[in-house]
Amino acid sequence: MNLKNRILVTAVAVFVSLIIFITPLSAKEIAQKPTIAASTFSLYDISKNIAGESAEVFMILPFGVDVHSYEPSPKEMIKISKSDLVLYSGAGLEPWIGGFKFKNRAIDISKYVELKKPNGEHEHHGDVHHKHNSVDPHYWQDLQNMIKATERITEELAQLFPQNKSLYIKNRDNYINMLKNLDADYKKKLSACKLDTIIVNHDAFSYLANRYGFHVEALSGLSPEAEPSPKNMIKLITHVKEHKVATIFFESFASDKAIKSIAKEANVKVDILQPLGNITADEAKSGLSYEDIMRKNLQKISQALECK
Template identity: 55%
Template structure:
């Protein structure tokens, strides 16, 4: 009898253990999914917006940049898997102004936020780029985040949106936003001081992502490819740029990170000038991330390069 009783107890324990295991193993994926969704999921379409969002939200939200490291924002197309993640996000903040064609699906979505609707945009004068017979027209220059006043506006918008999602964190978001805005104002002070007395009034770039800086701080931008980084310039445009480099005694010309430097190097070879890189801050590389790059550090890096090229005192 003892043997039968012992066997019965063992069978009961085994069945219980088996049931427990099945319940937890089948629910494991759901539990993991719940853990991932325990914080609001916030998607940002450019690095500049992502940097602001993560500093405002801190650890209270899961913010992620839609762009993989090193990918050009103008050419990016999200995979179906990523699109599903975006539609599941609590908020999808995109730059707008024609920068990301893929975002049109979020225009009528409750979780979509077009930041270009809140900032001051420069008229692109319906600038047209031509490449292999294709014409692309933009009504506005989409690189507005390079104006710190627009970034301040974006920070305040994000603060309000985050507060609506998690009202209990209102004071946290206000404090973080205030600290971030203080850094943006510091950038503005440094640009105004550094750009106050410069010998040259023009910089030459391959892709005109820097008009917001130029308008704000009083200099001109001559670009090879206009607003589209992959547009191929005509011989007329190339000759015009070469003449301006020589006439204005420009010693440094710039290409944009993520864009080919082939054309700008050809101009440099013809004019015997040096070539350097500017960061438009739409995205960063993995190396820049590992080195701790931020919107602030990249803006200051651009300032140092532009001020040297303009021979500022």
């Protein structure tokens, strides 16, 4: 074997050795990457933005599935239980949580935000008992609650993975600035409107309405699965006609049959308003964020309320 061939063989041997040496380390590094499970899209969006590349963040709820009726499979339960951190919405939104024993850290985010009862009263964080329908679980529609949730999740990540604390604080500040800008745009856009009420399929927007000074009339209650009563349908048709409402809303995860019936009777158009408990598979494929969808909602609400 000449010198040239010996050099080539040696080079190949070194290359193969490097591959063998490096590959197990890479696999080990991937295996050691912490996992964070979030039960709703809003918590997923916060966690993904705060953690960045330092953790694998996944949403417990599959895209396109209604948050109110989801039940995890045994396989999904195993994945959840193995996560380093589980963030769930609380306030009765996930009945499957009851009796579930988490292997690692699990946080009920509803304990760190301001909750609103269906009749408009408020319960502050720290309240002990949250049964479904005793409070409105759609608190992520309030941007101040989103700020509180962001701060709490950042604290939790910094405690669990202190080596990344500076990254989490930087990402937290950026995310909160986004939420503050979004809040300012909502205040500005909804400050002067001809109408004061939106008509929706189910009551998922009361936090938003309470924050920005408009009202919500819902076909059903806090759950989109609730059957609307004929009396409530007549009431909404009367309201739409009397106030010359141009648009009424339904959502992707609920049946649109009843709301379209009202629209036909009142001769108004129907549009989708996204409550953000989850997003559709198409929205996920498009890479839409919490901010993107909240801005879309703002545009639609401002048009429905005929804001200047």
